[in-house]
Amino acid sequence: MSRWLPIAASAHAGGIDRELAIVHVVMLALFVGWCGYLGWVLFRFRRGRQPFPQEAGASGRVAMYVTGGVVLFEAVMLVGLSLPMWIARQGPPPQVSNAIAVRVVAQQFAWNIHYPGADGQFGDTRPDLVSSENPVGLDRRSPHGADDIVTGLLHVPVGRQVVVQLTSKDVIHSFGLPNFRVKQDVIPGMIATVWFTPTRTGQFDIACSQLCGLAHYRMKSLVIVDSAEDFAKFLAEEAAFLK
Ligand SMILES: [Cu+2]
Known part of the structure; x- marks a missing residue:
């Protein structure tokens, strides 16, 4: 099979x-x-x-x-x-000590990836702050917001559990990761949690699996499974941008 x-x-x-x-x-x-x-x-x-x-x-x-x-x-x-x-x-993800948390905010027709940054805590997000420069409406002045990372590609480290919180800014989308056997509807106003542990490095597709509008067909992105070192490098590079 x-x-x-x-x-x-x-x-x-x-x-x-x-x-x-x-x-x-x-x-x-x-x-x-x-x-x-x-x-x-x-x-x-x-x-x-x-x-x-x-x-x-x-x-x-x-x-x-x-x-x-x-x-x-x-x-x-x-x-x-x-x-x-x-x-x-x-059910809730199995409790492991080294899991990483990430938010994924869907919109017509893109995936926004939001990491909590070095402090491990997400900053606040507010709808009135949403703009083309700030697609998730992150409040950089909120207690944990200054070091958060917002990007378009989902980098994850191999061998560590990834817990994804999903929500949508507009219509219902579906977060489909065929290689990870993950598929979850993404519904505005709700947070859905999915989790998986990547077992091999490489690039894999994120595809919207719910017909969500005219450009649904090109609502895609990538999951990039990095080695531990490459993942640390990615976080460091993104953090350097904020300074
Ligand atoms: Cu979509």
Whole structure:
């Protein structure tokens, strides 16, 4: 399965891919089963054998067992497979000491990336401060705002958990990172949190996955997974700009 999917670059990607593979195999089994059943029905109730419909419909144990079996099958998939993964992904991120936090503010048609800077705390943001020079409306004079970094590319360090707080300035977008198996709707007025741990360095796509307007198709950016040294260098270079 994984050879047909984008290169996996996060710690949880393997689990998602496994689940996708299981769902596809089970659905294939159901599809083949139903096709066989349809063929049998067409043959069994052909006009030569049964010229008139029977209004009472099908009865008997086999029909009951087959229907019950399919319902059970689907219930096991939902409760046994999908829900545990969904709960794990939607719950709070596992507490680790070296996680990095970043805000991502979507707008038609760009992604603004906001780092808390050296103090590790985000400065305040206010809608009335939003301008083309200050796309996230950062208040540089607020207690933690002076050292914050705002940029257009999402640099992250390899091997460290990244916790992303997502929000939007205008319409609903969707933060799609195919290589990290992350996709989350971004809704104005709400903060959605997603997290992942990059497992390999390189450049990967950020794509808006929700039709959000005329230029939706070019609402993209990059996740750049750096080594620890390169990430420190990136932060230092951005911090130097502020001086
Ligand atoms: Cu969008």
